[in-house]
Amino acid sequence: MFRNITIKRKIHVFRLTWLQKQKKFMFLRRKSNLINKLEHPTSKKKVLMQTSTPILSVQNLRRDFKMGNETVHALRGVSFNIYSGEFVTIMGTSGSGKSTMLNILGCMDRPTSGHYILDGEHTETLKRDALAKIRSQKIGFVFQSYNLLSRTTAIENVELPLLYNPSISAAERHHRAIEALKRVGLEGRMNHLPNQLSGGQQQRVAIARALVNDPVIILADEATGNLDTRTSYEIMMIFQELNRQGKTIAFVTHEPDIATFSSRTVTLRDGLVKKDVINENVQDAKEAFEALPPPETFEED
Numbered sequence: 001m002f003r004n005i006t007i008k009r010k011i012h013v014f015r016l017t018w019l020q021k022q023k024k025f026m027f028l029r030r031k032s033n034l035i036n037k038l039e040h041p042t043s044k045k046k047v048l049m050q051t052s053t054p055i056l057s058v059q060n061l062r063r064d065f066k067m068g069n070e071t072v073h074a075l076r077g078v079s080f081n082i083y084s085g086e087f088v089t090i091m092g093t094s095g096s097g098k099s100t101m102l103n104i105l106g107c108m109d110r111p112t113s114g115h116y117i118l119d120g121e122h123t124e125t126l127k128r129d130a131l132a133k134i135r136s137q138k139i140g141f142v143f144q145s146y147n148l149l150s151r152t153t154a155i156e157n158v159e160l161p162l163l164y165n166p167s168i169s170a171a172e173r174h175h176r177a178i179e180a181l182k183r184v185g186l187e188g189r190m191n192h193l194p195n196q197l198s199g200g201q202q203q204r205v206a207i208a209r210a211l212v213n214d215p216v217i218i219l220a221d222e223a224t225g226n227l228d229t230r231t232s233y234e235i236m237m238i239f240q241e242l243n244r245q246g247k248t249i250a251f252v253t254h255e256p257d258i259a260t261f262s263s264r265t266v267t268l269r270d271g272l273v274k275k276d277v278i279n280e281n282v283q284d285a286k287e288a289f290e291a292l293p294p295p296e297t298f299e300e301d
């Protein structure tokens with residue numbers, strides 16, 4: 001009898017604490033939404049979108065791949081604009097055309113037809129060399145598998161994009177790489193090789209490398225795809241911070257929780273835009289990270 005009451009009490013106390021935690025979480029969530037609304041009022045943003053020129057504009061973009069006698073229509077007439085300061089996620093199931101889209105946006109591939117205007121330049125008419133130049137000056141790209149040079153330190157990996165720019169001295173290159181690594185919180189790991197870093201740290205180096213040229217837009221293709229949830233959210237904290245500092249971001253993902261950290265989501269399906277919505281309820285990656293259950297620990301008996 002006495003034991004029964006104690007158990008009941010314990011359940012009651014557990015319920016109360018759980019309810020309190022839920023309430024606190026909802027309060028923080030509402031608070032963050034409110035701050036978001038104050039900082040990024042949607043109505044103002046919509047007006048801004050209509051009046052300013054987009055950083056990036058794709059118009060009726062098509063990309064076909066010839067495979068023997070067959071043709072794969074990876075993009076079948078995609079149109080949208082991205083404006084300065086936006087954080088856009090591009091969603092869609094596997095095979096919907098996300099990577100094809102991002103490769104064209106990153107000037108690594110050209111459309112079969114349609115227009116792609118980046119920072120005022122019609123890229124679809126450019127030759128290979130000119131396209132490569134635009135890519136190195138205007139785009140920062142982050143890949144799913146980091147794509148770091150293996151026998152090269154973090155700082156040297158970050159310096160790489162600047163090597164192609166003869167107007168930047170070695171000292172300036174070094175200085176800029178240090179600054180970029182500081183922005184992603186890796187000042188303590190500058191001389192480490194990729195295999196001496198965790199997956200999350202390697203992706204931070206890749207983000208620093210994408211930042212070092214001060215690009216007009218950062219493009220990311222499934223940049224959290226190889227990482228566990230906690231590390232993914234930490235990476236999203238960095239992207240959100242960069243966006244708060246004014247960086248424009250287009251981030252491909254197939255994970256809905258990752259999309260809640262962005263301010264707009266374009267959904268592709270079978271090579272077409274299925275949805276394009278402003279996210280009224282942007283989640284704060286730091287709060288989401290803190291609300292995650294603690295990492296698993298293995299206790300000894």
Ligand SMILES: Nc1ncnc2c1ncn2[C@@H]1O[C@H](COP(=O)(O)OP(=O)(O)O)[C@@H](O)[C@H]1O
Pocket residue numbers: 065066067072073074092093094095096097098099100101
């Ligand atoms: N280089 C290529 N050659 C032939 N088909 C391709 C090529 N790249 C992509 N595809 C095809 O185009 C479609 C879209 O692919 P992709 O853009 O990689 O989709 P997602 O990134 O959304 O998974 C798929 O059917 C894929 O098989």
Ligand SMILES: [Mg+2]
Pocket residue numbers: 098099100
């Ligand atoms: Mg893909």
